[in-house]
Amino acid sequence: MTAGLRLRGVSLSRGAVTALRGIDLAVPRGELLVVLGPSGAGKSSLLRAIAGLDPVTAGTVAIGGRDVTAQRPGQRNVSMVFQNHSLLPHLTVADNIAFGDRIRGAGHRAAAARAAQAAATVGCQDLLARRPHQLSGGERQRVALARALVREPDVFLLDEPLANLDAELRLRMRTEIRAVHDRLGTTTVYVTHDQSEAMALGDRIAVLRDGRFEQVGTPDEVWRQPRTRHVAAFVGAPGMNLLPGDGPLTLPGGPATGVELGVRPEHVTLGGTPPDPLGEVERVEVLGEDALVHLTVGGHPLLARVPAAARPAPGDRVGIGVAAEHLHVFDTATGERVPQPTAAGRAG
């Protein structure tokens, strides 16, 4: 694995608040790693620690194989895009993109030429003469991307760059960000709280919670084999249902104590016959092709995602089926995944 970015035992505290607790992370050169987590998980702190904007309280940060822990942000050759204010309002797009080059002493012409080239990379070459206030939100972030890329950074850090855009634009921009990444191959750490963005963008996803990684893996792994109940509940739209092991759903071997059973809404089938437990339909949300069915089963809430055409009506009592291979088991005490022998058959 070529060294892109390596964090060893990185902790970061600000006053009484501990934002990161012993983070270990290796991002191979050229990878796009998405850091996913709820607000307050420490996502931005992680980026700031990598960039050097906040000094780490323990651990080391290495970029391209060199230890940069003691280096100032300007020496690390990283660039960053923020959620807001990634552009200086008094400069034109061209000057914004050329800002770093000019700071480092490049001539006006050389900087302008490089800026134009970077602008073309992200498709904002027609905006060069404009000022930030004359741009739409999407254009602004596109320019911010160009500004960050012009430096040819060793590590590219994005802190929720699409969070302020409307849904449609967010989808388009994330495709473009992925395309730009594929073209340039810059090692990238992308922070978001939006799990669908993480799934769509990341080569790997690192799920952060309370300053620690709960799981680092490919989108597929994180979705199929969540390592903790928190990952299970956080990833997926909506997240996984979690029910007690001795509740309405049981493992093929019978009720189990001390564990929680997880099942994704997509894997809940409705309309089964006994011995499937019966659930009462509380509410139905139609999402186009699919419908989200809110049920109560043995006093526990349960979500099912079913084809809209086959949806039940509120008040219906329906049998609930889950294939055993779709059951996830978590230790109630630790929240960690309990490995299961792959068993065929139905849970019930």
Place this chain on the structure above:
Amino acid sequence: MDRDRRQLLLMLLPYLVGLVALVLLPAVATMAMAFTESDLIATSRFVGLANFVELTRDPAVRAAVGNSLSYLAVSVPLRLVLAVGLALLLHRRARAAGTARVAVLLPGAVPELAYGLMWLWLLNPIQGPVNQLLLLGGEGGRTMFGTLPPQWLTDPEDARAGIVLMSLFTIGETFVIVLTARLALPPEAYELAELEGARAGQVLRRVTLPLLAPVLAVLVLRDTLMSLQASFVPTLVVTGGGPPPYATTYLSLVLYQDAFEYLRYGYAAAVAALMLGLTAVAVLIQWRLLRRWASSGAVGVEVRRPGN
């Protein structure tokens, strides 16, 4: 007129009445009075442009115009530089920063007359602390710079410098506005600069000052508007317009003397008109410079025209 507008007008009314009765009407009356000879006791007499013609020949007025303009040219930029410098020094949370901020504000809270009297003592050439301080480390009655100590009250140049010096400590309002504006700047702008490896000077020149520029522009205009009046109390209390004949005679002092010492209200009104004209010209020139500066793209001031 819809309900909202009627309500708005109703709420503005007390202010508008006050503005018209206490500011606009007296201003119009003053302008009218400039064409009369009046002592506010006997009947006023219309004299046409005679007061204005006299203005051009009056040695006090001529000296005052020069003094006022040079005061404006020196004091306004110095006050701004000082206020901006202090605001940028003190915007961070640091030990004693709060105390220091209060210290910058306090002189502006002293009543003007008391402030003037205090400076009369401070600038006393023999016992005054300012000269005592300057004499520290100097030998043979010379200052630490080897020069003779300033004669604040008797030398024309020193006296004018003294008036400017006094103005440099009443920058509290400007300071607070710059401080607030600096605190409102997005931290990301500074982090971007830090990531690019910008040095302190580059950050000041390429980030802080351009981002503050719209606020600074307003402050310069405001300070200019005020500055022709600001020199009044100090000159009245500390120098009396001297050393003779007119070393620190500013237009505001001429106006005061003509009106309240010589009871020539018509003539004083003409002086007021002159002050208004000079202020307007100064503001206009600055406005034009700012517009040109802004449209050259050097600062974050947007010059927008209606419909744009």
